[in-house]
Amino acid sequence: MSPPDGVAAIDSADNNLPGRVWMFRGAQAAMSIPALILTAAFIGYAGLARESGLSLAETLAMTGLIWALPSIVVLTGALNSGMGLIPAAIAVALASVRLMPMTIAFLPLVKIPGKTKTWQLLIASHFVAVTAWVFAMKNLPDYPKEARLPFFVGFGSALTGFVFCMTGIAYLVVERMPDVVAGALVLLTPVYFLCSLWGAAQLNADKVAMAAGLVLGPIVFLVAPGLDLLWTGLIGGTAAYFGTRLMRRGFS
Amino acid sequence: MMGSVADTWWWPFVMILVAGWLATDIWRWIGVFAGGKLREDSEILIWVRCVATALVAGLISKLILFPQGILAETPLWLRLAATGFGFGAFFLSRQRVIVGVLAAEVFLIGGWLLLDKVG
Numbered sequence: 106m107s108p109p110d111g112v113a114a115i116d117s118a119d120n121n122l123p124g125r126v127w128m129f130r131g132a133q134a135a136m137s138i139p140a141l142i143l144t145a146a147f148i149g150y151a152g153l154a155r156e157s158g159l160s161l162a163e164t165l166a167m168t169g170l171i172w173a174l175p176s177i178v179v180l181t182g183a184l185n186s187g188m189g190l191i192p193a194a195i196a197v198a199l200a201s202v203r204l205m206p207m208t209i210a211f212l213p214l215v216k217i218p219g220k221t222k223t224w225q226l227l228i229a230s231h232f233v234a235v236t237a238w239v240f241a242m243k244n245l246p247d248y249p250k251e252a253r254l255p256f257f258v259g260f261g262s263a264l265t266g267f268v269f270c271m272t273g274i275a276y277l278v279v280e281r282m283p284d285v286v287a288g289a290l291v292l293l294t295p296v297y298f299l300c301s302l303w304g305a306a307q308l309n310a311d312k313v314a315m316a317a318g319l320v321l322g323p324i325v326f327l328v329a330p331g332l333d334l335l336w337t338g339l340i341g342g343t344a345a346y347f348g349t350r351l352m353r354r355g356f357s
Numbered sequence: 358m359m360g361s362v363a364d365t366w367w368w369p370f371v372m373i374l375v376a377g378w379l380a381t382d383i384w385r386w387i388g389v390f391a392g393g394k395l396r397e398d399s400e401i402l403i404w405v406r407c408v409a410t411a412l413v414a415g416l417i418s419k420l421i422l423f424p425q426g427i428l429a430e431t432p433l434w435l436r437l438a439a440t441g442f443g444f445g446a447f448f449l450s451r452q453r454v455i456v457g458v459l460a461a462e463v464f465l466i467g468g469w470l471l472l473d474k475v476g
Contacts, residue, residue, distance in 0.1 A: 138454055138455050138458070142458065149426075153425075153426070159369075160369075162370075163369050163370070163373065166370060166373045166377075167373055167377055170373060170374070170377055170378035171373075171377045171378055171381045172381070173381055175416070176377070176380075176381045177377070178425070180372070180373065180376060180377045183372070183376065184369055184372060190371070190372060190375055190376055193372060193376035194375055194376035194379070194380045195380075196376075197376050197377060197380040197381060198380040198381075198383070198384070201380060201381040201384050202384055203384075203409070203412045203413070203416070204381065204384040204385050204388065205384040205385070205387050205388040205391070206388070206405050206408045206409040206412065207388070207409045207412075207413070208384070208385050208387075208388025208389060208392060209388045209391050209392035209395065209402075209405050209409075210392070210402065210405050210406040210409045211388075211392070212388065212389060212392030212393060212395070213392065213395055213396060213402060216392075216393065223389065223390075223393070226389045226393070227385075227386055227389055230382075230385035230386065230388060230389050231382060231385060233385050233388070235413055235416070238409075238413075239413070242406075284427045284430075285466055285469055285470065287426065287427045287428075288426075288427045288428040288430075288431060288465070288469065289462055289465060289466055291420075291424055291425060291426060291427070291428040292421070292424070292428060292436065292439065292440075292461065292462065292465055293458065293462065294420060295417045295418075295420035295421045295440070296439075296440055296443045296444075296457065296458050296461040296462075297454065297458050298413065298416070298417045298420075299417050299440065299443075299444060299457075300443070300444065300447045300452075300454040300457040300458065301454050302410065302413055302414065302417070303444075303447075303452070304452055304454065306410065308403065310403055310406075310407050311406060311407065311410050313407075314406075314407035314408075314410040314411040314414070315410050315411065315414045316414070317411050317414070318410065318411030318412060318413065318414025318415040318417075318418070319414045319415070319417065319418045320418070321411070321415055322414065322415025322416065322417070322418040322419050323415075323418050323419055323422045323423070325415065326415075326419055326423070333415070333419075334412050334415050334416055334419075335412065337411055337412055337414075337415030338408040338409060338411045338412025338415065339408055340411075341407075341408075341411030341412075341414070341415065342404065342407035342408030342409070342410065342411035342412070343404065343407070343408065345407045345410075345411060346403060346404040346407040346408075350400075350403075
């Protein structure tokens, strides 16, 4: 029996390695391009947080606990404007709904039915945010199934730890960046997401969904800001699914 | 009158815990419970992945079309051209992400400095 595509690169003897070895390998894998790009994005955020009057402890608490940059930016705005607890929670929850379909899509990659404990998945799920998700969807299928969860937890905690430290350093050190540097840091994130999301697309359906989302995102944002990302996903994703399903299997 | 709770040192941390951590992680937890029963190759999962992919793609084009902060002051065509240039370089380099990212950055910074000189 030939191994499925992509697995060939990984030694079959690796199948029996203990979880901590995979965790360590995941941590090593995190020290890479995604970490640098995400760090750059958070350095940009550290400047915003300081300008908004947030303390270092508050900035770091948000970085580690929320771990999703769009939600962090929303909460920064809420703290800044003295918004109440409930309205702020609703605003952040709206900005974070996207994490649910992402977690659902990610879960079968790492879950071994009957073996993986729910609490392990709950811990791993904290690291689900765009950077780690795109990395996981692109790279985890190449690893043996037992290896994926520890690998991802190693990847996620190393990435979070590194970005956490760099955000703190940036808060303390970076006085004011030249405009061109600050602007270039902001463009880094979408271009990185664009390239790696394409790399993570496994089926035609994923690629069509990506194109649909790129076109729909700004339009829906102008029509219905707030829940726009969720609508973009639902409309664009559903259209892409049924469109490509028709091509795959006709009307069955 | 006593100062309101909103002025205490700990109130921002309550906000961060409840309106930040809980409001964000709750979706991840719901995802764990909802996704636990799905098989990797099921049709419904293909659909969910389409939804998640379209959603992230929507976020990408929003970040480029309506950026935050100083990047908003660059012309839209420059941001789109830089992104297109980067994505093209990504393809020509046989899908190496780092090549795409660097190409887009070089294009953006080059174009920006040139516009500054001209303007």
